[in-house]
Amino acid sequence: MSARQSPKRTVVTRDAAATRALAAELAVEARPGDLICLIGDLGAGKTQFAKGFGAGLGITDTIVSPSFVLMAEYRGRLPMFHIDLYRLRDAAEALAGGLVDERQAEGVTLVEWAERLADAMPEQRLEVVIDGTGDDPRRIEVRAGGAPYARYVAAVPATAEPGDDGVAEGNR
Numbered sequence: 001m002s003a004r005q006s007p008k009r010t011v012v013t014r015d016a017a018a019t020r021a022l023a024a025e026l027a028v029e030a031r032p033g034d035l036i037c038l039i040g041d042l043g044a045g046k047t048q049f050a051k052g053f054g055a056g057l058g059i060t061d062t063i064v065s066p067s068f069v070l071m072a073e074y075r076g077r078l079p080m081f082h083i084d085l086y087r088l089r090d091a092a093e094a095l096a097g098g099l100v101d102e103r104q105a106e107g108v109t110l111v112e113w114a115e116r117l118a119d120a121m122p123e124q125r126l127e128v129v130i131d132g133t134g135d136d137p138r139r140i141e142v143r144a145g146g147a148p149y150a151r152y153v154a155a156v157p158a159t160a161e162p163g164d165d166g167v168a169e170g171n172r
Ligand SMILES: Nc1ncnc2c1ncn2[C@@H]1O[C@H](COP(=O)(O)OP(=O)(O)OP(=O)(O)O)[C@@H](O)[C@H]1O
Pocket: 013, 014, 015, 016, 017, 018, 019, 040, 041, 042, 043, 044, 045, 046, 047, 048, 049, 065, 086, 112, 133, 134, 135, 136, 137, 138
């Protein structure tokens, strides 16, 4: 996919509340069947992002890390399905464990550690790559995998602190 078909934006958040606020803004764009892959190290802020996204969907239940169930479901403007693949050994285990569920077509699915499934994930998706841990600022890249997801990139607030777009890293 060419860079033109795969728009992205990179922003910096300086605390968890800013990451949640960004996610809540993006949730305005959520449509049934959307897939959002949350990628980043332990403690990067994937669950914080999911909490904010859920708040943006009007979910009032407390969103917690779905560590002991493969998939948690919440009710908001749309259903939100929250998956954590951290403990996953392989794709077969994920599929056996209910990773793909027909109800997901009606809601938006957020997947932590989505890179564990790599090529088994649908190409059409939004990728949110969070870089940084601890008290450090987070560099968050919002990347459309597929044209329909470009609207999320456009929804990144203009007021968000811009991050470098990885040009210097040369490999993105
Ligand atoms: N800018 C920031 N954005 C997000 N979280 C931040 C930020 N600054 C500090 N934090 C803190 O980092 C931690 C992120 O934890 P979180 O559970 O969201 O990470 P995670 O990526 O889901 O980790 P895991 O891989 O264990 O599921 C929280 O304690 C949060 O308060």
